Amino acid sequence: MRRPPRPVDLPGTTCTSDFPTWGLSGMSGRNRRGRDVMGVGLAALNRLAGVSVIDRLGLRRQTEKAVYEASRAGFRTVAAANRTFAKAPGRGAGKRPSTATGSGLFDLTPTDEQKMFVEATSEFAAEQLRPVAADADAECAAPDTVLKRSVTELGLAQLTVPESLGGMASERSVTTGALVAEALAHGDMGLAVACLAPAAVANALVLWGDESQQQTYLPAFVGDDVPAAALCVLEPRPLFDPFDLRTTARETPDGYVLDGVKSLVPRAASAELFVVAAALEGTPALFVLESGTTGITVESEPAMGLRAAATSRVLLDGVTVPKAALLGAAAADVYADCIRLSRIGWASLACGTGKAVLDYVIPYVNERKAFGEPISNRQAVAFMVANIGIELEGARLTTLRAAARAEQGRSFAREAALARRLTAEYGMQIGSNGVQLLGGHGYVKEHPVERWYRDLRAAAVMEGAVLV
Template identity: 60%
Template sequence: MSIMNSLRPGGRHGLSSRETRDPIGLAVAAVNRLAQSDLIDRVGLRKQTEQVVYSTTRNGFRVATAAGRQFARAGRRTAGARPASAESRGVFDLTPTEDEGMLVDVVRELAAEVLRPAASEADEACAAPAEVLAAAQEVGLPGLGVPEELGGIMEERSAMAGTLVAEALAQGDMGLAVAALAPGAVATAIGLWGTEAQQQTYLPAFTGSDVPAAALTIAEPTVLFDPFVLATTALRDGDGFVLDGVKSAVVRGADAELFVVAAMLDGTPALFLVESGTDGLAVEADPSMGVRAAGLARLHLTGVRLGADALLGDTDGTAYAECVRLSRLAWCALAVGTGQAVLDYVKDYVNEREAFGEPISHRQSVAFMVADIAIEVQAMRLLTWKAASRATRGQDFAREVALARQLCTEKGMRIGLDGVQLLGGHGFVKEHPVERWYRDLRAVGVMEGVVIV
């Protein structure tokens, strides 16, 4: 069923009067505008324009960051707000709510009809097509973590909704999913930990029609990177700070207009808001083995001076620790979605591919391998959803997200490897997407930051 048909009156996603007033219902309704546009028709049919990250990938030189917009310091008159935690239903039930289910249906169709066809070229170009990013914006993904009082679409905090969306997008392509979710990660961070002035200054840009490229950057190009022991430093300088260091795996770094940068402050990791027009910033390409469509770059900070209002959250590391956990939860969701894509693809392949006069799925070794993938995907999903459910209710989820990350890291790589193995020689060529999913799944255990839910 296409997105267009699913939103027609009387269809299974036809919006009732209650749903059109509901924040998530509004996000679903936004897809109607997307379906009526020509974005979907253009994806995959038009050669995408070279972007700065692609140029630097080819040439390897360092360039200045994008000239960012002037964020309105006066802000809005709307008071700041924190998203409220969801109430517990009193039972262990991970079933998505009706609204979450509606949202996921729409995002899953977006992934199938927009992300999947564009994934191969985006991976080769190391850049997400503008059409894909515009489609994600039309659905309202950047505002998913923004409180309704500040123009977002959520009445209460919903790490569960963010997890479900990340999983659904990754079934299309992990790299494009990361590129589409990156601005929303910055908006979510500001919504969770920003001061009233920071929310009024930056959040309106993420709920409007022209959402800025933005990136959360924690990772650094060091061996055995530990997110709680950073080489990037923030030194106090009068009433402000001076940042120095290098950050890696910065999503759409050459285009980003706002960064949330992790740095050590007085021996404790902290988060800082850095606009791209700030002196001392430079960016260069950081192409990787996987997640290439996200347009990864390195951000160089040399004597970057920030005001006291640039600090995001506290100085005791509490907000930063939660940021790391929410990021790891997001990567688990991406692993589940990509693992599901591998399962769906190889299941059809082994049933259709014949050898010695019968489908290769009739071989026990093949059937057992597919069954193992199915079991592992479901186990990954269960642990990830449990951690997301606790985060949504404001409960401690450190243990749950640690277990989920360990399982998704280990089994995610195994699923990618088995997927390539099941396709034999076809698993090694780019004609089939499994080799790209294998490369993407290897990122789950090494990527820190980038996206949060």
């Protein structure tokens, strides 16, 4: 009896967008020649895999493996070859943001402008992020419409760009960035990271880029077609220390040569610009890399959480960049501030998602009945909810204090470390308690707390990616 052909299942894929979506998200109307050539080759391999004679010859497994390897290599090449940073026309001279003036009082009451930003961001998170979060988590990709609206409606990348270059910043406002990150994460942390990733690169250029770097790259971040970009710090090894980098930069007469691997980089498959952390003569430094540079390869790396951020690995193999690619003249305080500001960003994201957990479990425990009464009447339940609120408030105040000191140009190393410590420990605990309070419901995808639990664990391990 003739056996009908069956579709090829690519082995090793755990997410629907591991490879195929790269060819779509990374094009954006640019050169598709590489994709077309690859498409013809893959089509031929798939037709071969559908021929029933390979089953009679016992070659089914070898053929499927060939299709898988070809698709893996093909999409990896297309991802690197078809993304080129498009420079926007310059708007004016580069400028460092001035530090905010402080009243000398510990007052974290948002200004009217900050209230406006937070209100708009909260509305966007509730109406745009929350409804699509589950699908984005399953597909390992943020919807293009959401990413576009985060630019056109919120202008996230423009918040820190100086007015002289078309942005909205007249002075440095780390607190505003922290509040915006918190409000976005209340909708979904993975989508928030996807939306904030380009702003991290823009922020790094504003804070540490020279005038030439700012004029070259920042104008692209103030229009309606903001390029995907990412801050790459984390490396794929246990107990990663951001001040002990294995990615290296070697100085040459014409510039630098970078080698290494960066892990869990958001939207890397479609990114046009990277800011990469690498050790230059043993000192951590930041470099600006355009994605079309020879030697940059991207591999999909879906993780336990933040799946909507479409995280990937970025492999650097002999990547040559000019002298002008170095940010901040490799000053030690530049890289240290980058790590601290990134940690404030992650603490803010954790606070936003933790607040989402609290807002979800309170009505649940009040409405859910057992033995004829709401489960919130039980002390164990009430105390667990109260602990979530207590730890969340403490972590949030510490995070905002670190942000306030940073924007005033004061030392914030201690406060940033405390914020990181609190949100790393209690963020995971809040997520775990949220699942526990929902019982069996907390373990299923019908309720979002299982996704928030997975996302909150990222606060303890992530470095870079966001920057406030």
